[in-house]
């Protein structure tokens with residue numbers, strides 16, 4: 648089977664700062680894959696590189712077998728890749744409804760209705776808060792909105808950058824539960840990057856570990872979680 652996403656020996660840098668070195672990973676259709684790593688390991692850079700900026704210095708990125716290396720972000724979005732970025736980046740002065748509609752811009756069908764229903768099923772709170780300004784939502788609600796906005800484009804690959812950041816363990820469980828539900832009910836493919844190794848690896852079919860811009864380990868989610876070196880280095884995040 649062709650992987651939905653293939654990152655093949657990718658290196659990326661910001662000027663003299665080497666952020667990724669020879670990174671290879673793959674995400675099969677229907678999988679949840681988690682990439683864990685500490686602050687500054689290069690997790691966000693990898694997601695941004697998949698979305699076209701920075702352009703890799705070496706290596707190739709393929710979506711369903713098609714080369715998308717260095718492609719402009721809006722073109723990659725149109726192919727069905729959506730990202731919920733680190734720090735959520737919702738529009739604080741816009742309402743929940745307006746934020747969600749912003750995510751529907753890449754929708755090729757034009758009618759955002761079915762996607763809105765999907766977001767409401769997943770996060771009923773968003774339906775209750777449709778008229779509320781994004782900036783006044785709680786941290787957990789803002790995360791739900793950021794994921795909801797990404798889903799509005801009906802993606803085939805959802806990229807999630809540290810959805811658990813700054814949230815209480817109970818809220819993290821809710822959000823990860825929603826991601827699992829979505830994956831099980833629709834088969835949506837997810838690449839999740841996280842510092843919170845515990846819950847993120849429990850959720851994942853497979854995982855990778857990124858250290859200083861290099862992949863150092865890969866395996867099944869539970870298998871990685873059981874490794875002593877992972878427990879020592881990454882567990883403690885709840």
Ligand code: ATP
Nearest residue numbers: 661664665666684685686687688689690691692693
């Ligand atoms: P965090 O969890 O703290 O967000 P991360 O794993 O997502 O970390 P990146 O944000 O990808 O890590 O950063 C990887 C490296 O690239 C770091 O050394 C960082 O300082 C550097 N870096 C990131 N963005 C830039 C930039 N715009 N210009 C220069 N260096 C950058």
